Amino acid sequence: MSEQELTERLINGVIERLTNEINEWSNNVRLRAEAELFDSVKSIIDKYSGTLENIDKELNMEREYKLYDETMKAKRERLSIIDNAYAEVIEKIKEKISSMRGTDDYRKFLRNSILWALSIIGSNDIVITASKSDKDVVKSIITELNINATINTTKENLLGVIVSSSDGSIKVDATLDSRLRLMEHQIKSLLTQLALSG
Numbered sequence: 144m145s146e147q148e149l150t151e152r153l154i155n156g157v158i159e160r161l162t163n164e165i166n167e168w169s170n171n172v173r174l175r176a177e178a179e180l181f182d183s184v185k186s187i188i189d190k191y192s193g194t195l196e197n198i199d200k201e202l203n204m205e206r207e208y209k210l211y212d213e214t215m216k217a218k219r220e221r222l223s224i225i226d227n228a229y230a231e232v233i234e235k236i237k238e239k240i241s242s243m244r245g246t247d248d249y250r251k252f253l254r255n256s257i258l259w260a261l262s263i264i265g266s267n268d269i270v271i272t273a274s275k276s277d278k279d280v281v282k283s284i285i286t287e288l289n290i291n292a293t294i295n296t297t298k299e300n301l302l303g304v305i306v307s308s309s310d311g312s313i314k315v316d317a318t319l320d321s322r323l324r325l326m327e328h329q330i331k332s333l334l335t336q337l338a339l340s341g
Contacts, residue, residue, distance in 0.1 A: 221335075228334050233323055240302050240319055244276060253277060253304060254284045256317035260306035263315045267291055272305040 243249040253273075261267065268291045273281045275296045281304065285292045293309075303318035323330070 225331050225334050225338070228338075229327070229331050232330060232334065236323065237302060237319065241300070250280055250284070253280055254288075256303045257281075257284055257288070257290075257306060260304065260315035260317045261290070264306065264308050264313050266308055268309045269293075270295060270307050270309060270311075272297055272301070272307075274299065274301040277301070277304075 240249070240252065243252070257271065261269065267289075270293045271281055271285070272295045275298065278294060278296050281294055285294070301318050302320070303322070305314065305316050305318060307314040
């Protein structure tokens with residue numbers, strides 16, 4: 144082989160080797176650039192996905208708050224309607240019982256009220272507070288039941304009686320108002336059921 148051929152071969156070998164090294168370096172640079180680019184993109188995605196996740200959480204919380212707020216508003220409105228209906232029903236009951244004054248049914252109501260109070264007090268020696276308009280009826284009931292009672296009257300329009308022991312240690316409110324207060328939950332539950340079924 145001639146010297147020129149050897150030189151060309153050597154030059155070609157060096158060029159080929161340099162080309163391979165350049166290609167390999169280029170591939171490594173490209174791979175490194177891709178990896179760096181991927182890492183950059185991943186960190187950006189991570190950064191914004193956290194922000195997006197927070198935004199989603201805030202939106203969900205806001206939706207839940209609005210739903211809770213609307214639910215509570217609806218409950219308050221429903222309770223207000225039930226309260227208004229309850230007040231009207233109570234007024235109608237009072238009007239009905241008041242209109243019964245002077246009837247046998249009203250007398251039975253007073254008699255049962257006195258008997259109920261007596262069962263709690265446990266003595267026939269009592270003080271009865273009644274409306275002025277009920278004084279005569281209460282007197283006749285006391286006589287009928289053979290009770291030792293003092294009758295006090297009030298200008299207040301009591302429907303029923305307030306009965307206390309003679310020493311005042313026990314007091315039983317046997318008025319319609321007191322009984323209705325005890326039944327408030329039941330009446331409101333019934334009104335709710337009626338409203339839902341209607």
